[in-house]
Amino acid sequence: MTVGGLGYYVRLLGVSIRTSLITSMQYRVDFVIQGVMSLLWTALAIFPLLVLYGDRTSVAGWDFGSALVVMGLFTIMRGVLEGAINPSLLAVVERIRSGSFDYTLLKPADAQFLVSTTRFDPWHVTDLLAGIGIIVYAFVEMGRAPGAGELAAALALVAAAVAVMYSLWILIVASAFWVVRMDNLSFLLGAVFDAARWPIHVFRGTWRFVFTFIIPLALMTSFPAMALLGTLSLRTALLSLAGSAAFFMVSRTVWTLAIRSYTSASS
Amino acid sequence: MPTMLRVGLAETIAYRAEMIVWILTTTMPLVMLSLWTSVADEAPFRAYTQADFVAYYLGALIVRNLTSNWVAWQIAEEIRMGTLSMRLLRPVHPFASFLATHLAALPLRLVVITPVVGILFLTAARDVVIDDPARIGLFVLAMAGAWLLTFAVFLAIGSLSFFLEKSMSLVEVYFGLFMLMSGYLIPIDLMPPWMATAAEWLPFRYMLGAPVEILIGRYPDAAAVAPVVARTWAWAAVMVAAAAVSWRAGVRRFEAYGA
Numbered sequence: 001m002t003v004g005g006l007g008y009y010v011r012l013l014g015v016s017i018r019t020s021l022i023t024s025m026q027y028r029v030d031f032v033i034q035g036v037m038s039l040l041w042t043a044l045a046i047f048p049l050l051v052l053y054g055d056r057t058s059v060a061g062w063d064f065g066s067a068l069v070v071m072g073l074f075t076i077m078r079g080v081l082e083g084a085i086n087p088s089l090l091a092v093v094e095r096i097r098s099g100s101f102d103y104t105l106l107k108p109a110d111a112q113f114l115v116s117t118t119r120f121d122p123w124h125v126t127d128l129l130a131g132i133g134i135i136v137y138a139f140v141e142m143g144r145a146p147g148a149g150e151l152a153a154a155l156a157l158v159a160a161a162v163a164v165m166y167s168l169w170i171l172i173v174a175s176a177f178w179v180v181r182m183d184n185l186s187f188l189l190g191a192v193f194d195a196a197r198w199p200i201h202v203f204r205g206t207w208r209f210v211f212t213f214i215i216p217l218a219l220m221t222s223f224p225a226m227a228l229l230g231t232l233s234l235r236t237a238l239l240s241l242a243g244s245a246a247f248f249m250v251s252r253t254v255w256t257l258a259i260r261s262y263t264s265a266s267s
Numbered sequence: 268m269p270t271m272l273r274v275g276l277a278e279t280i281a282y283r284a285e286m287i288v289w290i291l292t293t294t295m296p297l298v299m300l301s302l303w304t305s306v307a308d309e310a311p312f313r314a315y316t317q318a319d320f321v322a323y324y325l326g327a328l329i330v331r332n333l334t335s336n337w338v339a340w341q342i343a344e345e346i347r348m349g350t351l352s353m354r355l356l357r358p359v360h361p362f363a364s365f366l367a368t369h370l371a372a373l374p375l376r377l378v379v380i381t382p383v384v385g386i387l388f389l390t391a392a393r394d395v396v397i398d399d400p401a402r403i404g405l406f407v408l409a410m411a412g413a414w415l416l417t418f419a420v421f422l423a424i425g426s427l428s429f430f431l432e433k434s435m436s437l438v439e440v441y442f443g444l445f446m447l448m449s450g451y452l453i454p455i456d457l458m459p460p461w462m463a464t465a466a467e468w469l470p471f472r473y474m475l476g477a478p479v480e481i482l483i484g485r486y487p488d489a490a491a492v493a494p495v496v497a498r499t500w501a502w503a504a505v506m507v508a509a510a511a512v513s514w515r516a517g518v519r520r521f522e523a524y525g526a
Contacts, residue, residue, distance in 0.1 A: 044443055055313065191293070
């Protein structure tokens with residue numbers, strides 16, 4: 001097994017996912033708990049929409065079906081965040097604090113890669129299932145199905161959304177090299193992410209600007225939803241893809257700079 | 268008691284940054300507010316105008332921040348680590364020492380919440396908020412009741428850690444029910460009638476929805492407010508009793524780790 005090639009990293013990822021699976025198999029009851037939680041939170045999230053669309057047919061240009069698609073994407077992205085991004089990064093903040101991060105740096109692989117694949121929480125797969133369920137239900141409700149092109153565009157944008165989300169959280173971890181206690185900030189960002197459950201057009205003025213360009217929530221849920229509904233312009237789609245790629249590069253650069261100033265705990 | 272309060276205050280001040288971040292994570296009322304202001308922009312939604320929604324959710328933010336506590340996590344952690352033994356050895360009831368810590372956190376919470384109160388009075392929501400002394404007095408009583416009720420509920424949940432290892436997932440289920448039935452997500456009078464009736468009989472409403480409704484003048488006069496305040500305090504009494512019973516039973520079972 002050669003060190004450094006693409007195949008090497010794919011195998012490393014495989015090993016990490018397998019260990020996470022084995023670990024979580026020890027807590028099978030958690031699967032049931034997690035499933036119940038997913039259903040509960042999904043029901044809670046949809047409840048205001050039900051009340052709202054009981055009286056109205058459209059809000060800020062979104063009808064019930066399309067608002068549900070955004071909600072479905074929100075559920076999926078929350079699953080990605082809590083299942084694949086947060087567990088690793090919280091573990092790393094703890095390692096930086098305690099100093100055992102030194103061992104990560106000694107390993108013969110890219111530190112950012114190791115850091116991002118430390119731990120997965122496979123039971124959050126229930127969130128993905130719930131999200132896909134909502135989207136399917138929404139399209140049944142609207143009485144149509146997305147075309148192949150729309151589906152492909154939506155998948156590309158979901159990939160971009162995951163990249164942006166991951167980059168935001170890597171920036172948080174990078175800041176832990178300077179400020180140590182950063183896990184609180186990740187909770188704060190998680191709380192802000194809650195706003196992504198509504199279509200971006202619900203927000204006005206400053207907030208829409210902030211949620212589109214600064215903390216790009218629009219890119220995480222509304223744009224993929226619009227792509228799936230066939231209402232997203234090609235220009236916005238391409239700009240989001242380019243924007244997320246740029247954001248990813250920036251976070252990578254910040255990470256490289258940050259790791260240089262790592263001095264280990266107690267030294 | 269004054270000494271315990273002083274120690275609690277010192278602790279709050281030492282961990283102020285952490286507490287402020289925790290307070291800032293309470294964004295749900297603002298997320299809901301963004302949706303409803305957009306809805307009410309075109310026309311009022313049933314009995315709620317845009318100003319009503321602003322007042323309701325800012326009120327919810329204020330009530331939630333002033334009444335929330337972390338005593339269940341505190342108890343679960345002390346049971347797990349075995350440090351509860353120290354607390355049990357002290358010559359005061361553990362409830363009193365928990366109470367002191369949480370009361371001492373209130374001044375900082377009041378300070379942090381001041382800007383929200385400021386915004387409430389700067390926007391059109393100002394005209395919605397009650398201004399007669401009788402209802403304001405009852406509002407303060409309702410807030411005190413809501414605080415005690417919430418505190419007792421979390422004491423009770425925390426005491427369950429004596430019996431269950433996973434009592435903290437219970438908190439998540441509890442929080443889901445709370446969000447739905449307390450009026451935290453949407454005002455209770457916008458819910459379907461059967462749910463509104465259920466909310467009337469459950470304790471959750473008296474932790475958040477009731478004080479907010481009083482604040483934004485959903486009850487015409489003091490006579491209409493009084494029964495709501497009475498029910499809040501009745502629930503608080505029931506919950507304190509339940510917490511005391513479950514605590515007593517739990518402490519008998521308690522064997523500190525490593526002891």
